[in-house]
Amino acid sequence: MYFRKINILVKKELKDAFLSPLIYILTGLFCSIMGWLFFNYLMQAKTLTSASMTQAVITPIFGNINFIFVFLCPMISMRSFAEEKKQSTLDLLLRSQLSEMQIILGKFISNMVLVFFMISFTFIFPVILAVSGYSDWGVVGSSYVGVLLSVMAYLSVGLFCSSLTDNQIVASLLTFCIILGSMLLVITVNASNNYIFSLLVQYMTVPFHYEGFTKGLFRSYSFIYFASYLGFFFLLTLKSLQARKW
Amino acid sequence: MENKAEIAIDIKNLTKLYPGRMALNEITFSVKKGSVHGFLGPNGAGKSTTMKILSGLIPESSGTFSVNGKVGFLPEHPPVYPGMSVEDYLQFVFDIYSPAQKNKKAVADVMEKTGLLHVRERLIGNLSKGYQQRVGIAQALVHNPEIIILDEPTxxxxxxxxxxxxxxxxxxxKDHTILFSTHQLHDVELLCSDITLINNGKIVVTGALEGILKSLKTRMVISAHVEKFSEENKKEMMAKFKLLSIEFSPDIEKSQILLKIEANMTSTLKREIARFLTEDSIGLLEFKEDDLSLEEVFKQMIH
Structure with missing residues (x-):
């Protein structure tokens, strides 16, 4: 029952999203950039062995997918609550049988489906590589897991920012600033002389954890990091939705 | 006084504080089951706030209220998705408001009730404002609530x-208890059996419409058609009946004179005036007491 209620919202959100041009524009943009990059990386690669392919193509490609979603995720998540607020339909949802958490999860899952839709076009890269004999599927798999986890983190930030305002532009800019800001913490890490402090700050940044996945490493603390990242921003979003009762 | 089961909404000492402003100040009133209750007041009086509290959107600061039954709510701006078709939208609202039910007919029924069947496939954003408002009302009805709260539906x-x-x-x-706010006093006179008047977050008056109108009636206005009328007649009447005013204007087409007489309310005055006007020198053709309109009551109460 809990998930059936969420499902109602997810279905509606997806229908909305796929009937509007935004998702197709973003997907088109994403595909052309990724295709172009893949082609260039492939051309640059000097030898065509599994190990060199991973180094020269797979790792940089996934690094770029992750980086592009820093820009795309704010645009995907900006509508979620901001538009509902503007249309004064948020009250309609809040008064319904859906709990606030179910609404947040519904919005989050539908955003994830949209991102998955975009990422699914990159499945053609490993297929192309497979034709030329590439076989290091572990790295490809863990890279996809890494991309999905970091995208989840970005979207949870986006959801929170979207719940703060009824202006989509403000929501997307704020999301972008928070994500980029948390990435730029790396500079602090490099600048610091304190070893413990820099380790602590490093642990807080998404790229540090993402990096492990692109090397084919499943580190348990990275999963804990992403889980707590999501939990933290879901909690903030929940509080923001409940703020109307303050 | 009234049976508990017959009260749909019961509000007691409800107060709402916004930072630095008291939106509602200990309001108390009840809405009878099966009645159409008009909720009146100038802009910013606290009507929307009351309705939002009743529908559970915002919490009260103090006081209690009980709502006996499911509530369907139409806020000031109809909460519609412009990119959805009427039918999809209503189905979605039905699903999130009663997810346990699988009633395929509910949406079709409500579309028929609200006259939306012929626009069911159209996108809500492309409909006229009147139809969007209907969709808003349909949205409040679709999960079949006992109580419907409409915030300025017209x-x-x-x-x-x-x-x-x-x-x-x-x-x-016929089937629902309705509480609605409006500025169209004409609507209230036509539709409501009870009214509540609110101003500056305080209840001014609440109760049955007829009773309120009667209790407030201190003046009466009579309009009459007569054959002849002169300044002397006017002076004589003013002196004799202690009238507040008499206006007369000739109706050339019908060769009649239209009189408008205003007087303080006394029990026998009406009869006496009628008798006076039937004299040969005046010649009464038509005689009617005008009802005190709600608009006048409204102005009287607010100022």
């Missing part, structure tokens, strides 16, 4: 659309 609509909405409310009052 605001910003053209006269034909207003008449349609009025007709719709008349239809709905």
């Amino acid at each position: 605001v910003g609509l053209d006269p034909v659309a207003i008449a349609d909405i009025r007709e719709l409310i008349t239809k709905l009052k």
Whole structure:
């Protein structure tokens, strides 16, 4: 029952999203950039062995997918609550049988489906590589897991920012600033002389954890990091939705 | 006084504080089951706040209220998704408001009730304001609530659309208790059995419409058609009956004179005036006491 209620919202959100041009524009943009990059990386690669392919193509490609979603995720998540607020339909949802958490999860899952839709076009890269004999599927798999986890983190930030305002532009800019800001913490890490402090700050940044996945490493603390990242921003979003009762 | 089971909404000492402003100040009133209750007041009086509290959107600061039954709510701006078709939208609202039920007919029924069947496939954003308002009302009805709260359902609509909405409310009052706010006093006179008047967050008056009108009636206005009337007649009447005013204007087409007489209310005055006017020198043709309109009551109470 809990998930059936969420499902109602997810279905509606997806229908909305796929009937509007935004998702197709973003997907088109994403595909052309990724295709172009893949082609260039492939051309640059000097030898065509599994190990060199991973180094020269797979790792940089996934690094770029992750980086592009820093820009795309704010645009995907900006509508979620901001538009509902503007249309004064948020009250309609809040008064319904859906709990606030179910609404947040519904919005989050539908955003994830949209991102998955975009990422699914990159499945053609490993297929192309497979034709030329590439076989290091572990790295490809863990890279996809890494991309999905970091995208989840970005979207949870986006959801929170979207719940703060009824202006989509403000929501997307704020999301972008928070994500980029948390990435730029790396500079602090490099600048610091304190070893413990820099380790602590490093642990807080998404790229540090993402990096492990692109090397084919499943580190348990990275999963804990992403889980707590999501939990933290879901909690903030929940509080923001409940703020109307303050 | 009243039976508990017959009260749909009961509000006691409800107070709402916004930072630095008291939106509602200990308001108390009740809405009888099966009645159409008009909720009146100038802009910013606290009508929307009360309705939002009743529908559970915002919490009260103090006081209690009980709502006996499911509530369907139409806020000031109809909460519609412009990119959805009417039918999809209503189905979605039905699903999130009663997810346990699988009633395929609910949406079709409500579309029929609200006259939306012929626009079911169209996108809500492309509909006229009147139809969007209907969709808003349909949204409040679709999960079949006992109580319907409508916040200014007729605001910003053209006269034909207003008449349609009025007709719709008349239809709905058979099966539902309706509480609605409006500035169209004409609507209230036509539709409501009870009214509550609110100003500056305080209840001014609440109760049955007829009773309120009667209790407030301190003056009466009589309009009459006569054959002849002169300044002397006017002076004589003013002196004899202690009238507040007499206006007379000739109606050339019918060769009649139209009189408008205003007087303080006394029990026998009406009869005496009628007798006076039937004299040969005046010649009474038509005689009617005008009802005190709600508009006058409204102005009287607010100022």
